[in-house]
Amino acid sequence: MFSSAVDSLLDLTIAPGFSRVGWSARRALGQLEPVQVDLTGRNCVVTGANSGIGLEAASQLAALGANVVLVGRSLERLEVARTRVADDASGGAAVTTEVIDLASLDSVRTGASRLIASNPEIDVLVNNAGVLLDSRQLSVDQIELTLATNVLGPFLLTELLRPALAAAASLRPPARIINVSSGGMYSEAVKIDNLQYSDEKWSGSAAYARTKRMQVMLTEYWARQLAGQEIVVSSMHPGWADTPGVESSLPTFHKIVGKALRTPAEGADTITWLAAADAPAQISGSFWHDRRQRPLNRRPGTGSTAGDDELLAKALSDLIAAASA
Numbered sequence: 001m002f003s004s005a006v007d008s009l010l011d012l013t014i015a016p017g018f019s020r021v022g023w024s025a026r027r028a029l030g031q032l033e034p035v036q037v038d039l040t041g042r043n044c045v046v047t048g049a050n051s052g053i054g055l056e057a058a059s060q061l062a063a064l065g066a067n068v069v070l071v072g073r074s075l076e077r078l079e080v081a082r083t084r085v086a087d088d089a090s091g092g093a094a095v096t097t098e099v100i101d102l103a104s105l106d107s108v109r110t111g112a113s114r115l116i117a118s119n120p121e122i123d124v125l126v127n128n129a130g131v132l133l134d135s136r137q138l139s140v141d142q143i144e145l146t147l148a149t150n151v152l153g154p155f156l157l158t159e160l161l162r163p164a165l166a167a168a169a170s171l172r173p174p175a176r177i178i179n180v181s182s183g184g185m186y187s188e189a190v191k192i193d194n195l196q197y198s199d200e201k202w203s204g205s206a207a208y209a210r211t212k213r214m215q216v217m218l219t220e221y222w223a224r225q226l227a228g229q230e231i232v233v234s235s236m237h238p239g240w241a242d243t244p245g246v247e248s249s250l251p252t253f254h255k256i257v258g259k260a261l262r263t264p265a266e267g268a269d270t271i272t273w274l275a276a277a278d279a280p281a282q283i284s285g286s287f288w289h290d291r292r293q294r295p296l297n298r299r300p301g302t303g304s305t306a307g308d309d310e311l312l313a314k315a316l317s318d319l320i321a322a323a324s325a
């Protein structure tokens, strides 16, 4: 009871809760005990696995015995990461790599085919890769790059990997999809008629926040879509972690928050827990932080209403079809 009250208070106060203070307090309260589950024989795919939180999540999963596929856009960076993850791996866990540029629909399609050919059963998909940009740019498919990288590519990848997730779920239920969002999503509403942020003055942090909310909406969408297939879908936010991405995209924030940032491993903890533990396997469609379900809305006017997630999925499918025509 006391522990739960402290946790809720930390969550409400944002800065302490999201920072290392929240992590340390919850750890001291016994809420973040090391995950001890044997994942031998499970196949996990982690995007953005060559850096920051994705690299740590991949290492933690391999340390629990899972076979892990590291997905990234640079073979060179993936090879460096593979060596590091293989060093942490337990038993016979296989650590392999797959080059996919999530901002390219062609790359996602060919990469997904290769992934399914080499891993016909996927137990866990972690959609972790993400960018926060300082200028409005377009992808090779002429789609706003934050949307292309954080949402459109992962949406297509997830849809294409559904047969492999279902195959794993039929043998070792449940399979799990984990979408790495951000607490920043609390600041923005999604505008389904302006997904590419073209009708108003562009802001990198707002574009990022909108895509992070879209990931949470897609989590609810897939949770309903996949309910009968033993595939559990979760979104989470890692708090504020000291990663190469934060240092390069938010240098002032990185400097100010400094030592109060979590380590990337602390940021990755809830991903690993969602991928491995029994408790979250019973709940689909929720948003998590530090292993607890968190509210979807904190500011009036930023939440979505019933049916918005279906409209979003339809709009993304239309965008993919138009870009591929």
Ligand SMILES: NC(=O)c1ccc[n+]([C@@H]2O[C@H](COP(=O)([O-])OP(=O)(O)OC[C@H]3O[C@@H](n4cnc5c(N)ncnc54)[C@H](OP(=O)(O)O)[C@@H]3O)[C@@H](O)[C@H]2O)c1
Binding pocket: 047, 048, 049, 050, 051, 052, 053, 054, 071, 072, 073, 074, 077, 100, 101, 102, 103, 104, 128, 129, 130, 131, 149, 180, 181, 182, 183, 184, 237, 238, 239, 240, 241, 242, 243, 244, 245, 246, 267
């Ligand atoms: N760190 C935090 O405090 C924090 C807070 C909230 C949410 N998050 C979320 O956590 C996730 C990981 O962030 P991070 O902080 O660990 O950042 P990071 O160190 O920059 O890692 C991001 C990863 O995404 C990959 N990536 C970017 N664009 C890609 C593309 N087009 N195709 C394939 N991979 C691509 C990067 O690959 P390259 O190395 O090739 O660029 C990198 O591996 C992101 O979704 C972020 O939004 C982080």
